[in-house]
Amino acid sequence: MSPTPVPLPPLVEPVAALSAAESARTARHHVLAPLGELGQRRLAAAHVAIVGAGGLGSPAVLALAAAGVGTLTVIDDDVVETSNLQRQLLHRMADVGRPKVDSAARAAADLAPEGRVRSVRERLTPENAARLLAGAHVVLDGSDTFDTRLAVAEACDVLGVPLVWGTVQGFDAQVTVFWSAPPAGAAAVRLSDLYPAGSAGDVPTCAQVGVLGSLCLQVGALMATQAITLIAGIGAPLLGRILVIDGLRATQREVPLRGRSPEAAVAAPAASGPARVPPAELAGALGSPAAPLVVDVREPDEVRAGTIAGALHVPLGELRADPGAATARVRDAADGRPVVVVCLSGVRSAEGAALLAAHGIDARTLDGGIRTWPEPLVEPAVTT
Template identity: 60%
Template sequence: MPVPPLVEPVAVLSDAESARTARHQVLAGLGEIGQRRLRAAHVAVVGAGGLGAPVVLALAAAGIGEITVIDDDDVELSNLQRQVMHRRSDVGRPKVDSAVRVAADLSPETVVHAKRARLASENAADLLAGADLVIDGTDTFETRLEVAAVTERLGIPLVWGVIQEFAAQITVFWSAPPQGTDAVVLSDLYPAGSVGELPTCAAVGVFGALCLQAGSILAMEAIKLITGIGDPLLGRVLVIDALRAKTGEVPLRPSRATAPAPQPERAPHVAVADLEAEIAAGAALLDVREDAEVADGMIPGAQHVPLAQVLADPAAIDAGRIVVICQVGARARRAADALRAAGADAVVLAGGMDAWTTGLESLDSPHSGADGGKMSDSNAEGVA
């Protein structure tokens, strides 16, 4: 079933980006607002090999705003049979450098964060900080366990794929999906201890063209989750048999026999009408939008800390009563949940800046009454 869009859209696309992505913007269901969501999104790709290479190409072409690419390997000649973003001139160079080059060629406005590192338990949270979702294209099950563990802790979607010889499996794991959707995690597909020693690509080979197909599907799943279109592979495993040109799917449901661990209480909301009372009671205001957004105005007295910075170290924000603000509310919910887990009494301004600005505009209307709940002049200033 469809899930709500994962990110809020940027306010506007540049003229060049709007022209470059014109064929997306006429797609029914995706449209211009979906393209603006893609521009706002931050996707982390773990692995820049057979799966990661086509994923990076597809995400950059689609207009993803930020892509973090994590890989510690150098390009080898034998990679070129399937890792399509590398060239002969890249042999001996870091794989993440290829990601920077190809993304710039396809989508100059896409920012690529190249992380030449092997993801492990001690660095996973830092490497994935700020990502809205993660795509796993790694080649060892040990690393896959680490990726799954950190995405489960962060509560963000994990788009997951694996290829061996002529077969592929693709699915989506999400430990904290929207209400009404079952949480599905890696251990539901591969319970602890069920995976033995796996053969390497060097030992059994991999069908190069299948990497492009599987990588494209991984990218499509990410795009669907970001924009809220279609039915993601959450609770389903797509199985591809390249030799027989067949695809099928297997249902995947939570396999945990015991009751699931209780989820942290989600941050409550406060209405714009109650904001003045919150401020009078000593609450701090925290705006988690990006620099370009706050340049157009903030609620007076708010502190600006972008969402990625909050998620990277929520304990660095002073604990206490905090009203978290973004443009509409989705980013504020993520920040508030992280702050509450770190001990703060964080709440979300319902409707975000859109609701606050709308409230001011309605109060400026000649039809607004004297008892319309108008905020004080000191709180009504400074909005661009």
């Protein structure tokens, strides 16, 4: 069960007044309880940093500029490519070959002339992340590599600012909020609580597995909404909760995410990530007396369409929410045999294997996921 959402105080003090033009432009917010005119003045005083002007950054920039956020810092060192235009709606065909931050500045200014856009055409790294993000009240991460996401998260931990985090891969997405220094009464949650050191492995890129453009718009808009609720102090942000979206089946659900203490996080040994098993090797081993236990961490709808023969179904959300009970199920079913965790592409299985390893099970992950499986899939033997 997810924790009860907790309202948080506003991040910024409001500006004294809005101009007549800005009041007219944002009039529909003024009558929107509980945002109202006071919340709109808080938005005008706010500074939001957006890392990446791509699939997630594009809708976030548009939504936050239109919402009246006073200062946007957009960080991206890339140029527009033709293949970006399927999902990165900041840019136009005429922008191909030009810096993405230029498109962002132009689009934001067209929507909200009184807003300020700081365009930073620089690649964010562990060395410059804290400098680039300093001064922001909230950070949105729309970057496209896990190394960059780690650098953003570590800088936000040091700066003590909330990090709105979203990912999209294929038809699947997640949105959450990390915050190392939340207000009293709220528990700190960091990226390292979701992905302990080394557990993410080699995350496939959009170019390798594809991405649904319209889902990027949905997730970027949700990230912008999270920033607005944090700035204005309304509603209850996704701190301690992960929103999981299945775009292909039009479902959304949330799973809890509990933070570790800073002492535990420091004490935890760094991991190199779970070992990977080639599909052919696993397929050959399944016929032996000591065949590994296959643990499928996909969603129920995915598993009903077919899984590896004999697989135990333990959804990743269940493993995240109650790792002790889920691990006990796996340990009983394995009965001393090796464990191999599988998902569609190998991303979720790497996290699942890391969670099992943290509870004493030496689990590996199927390299490339079920999409690379050489044998026919079967009806699940165990469902949840």
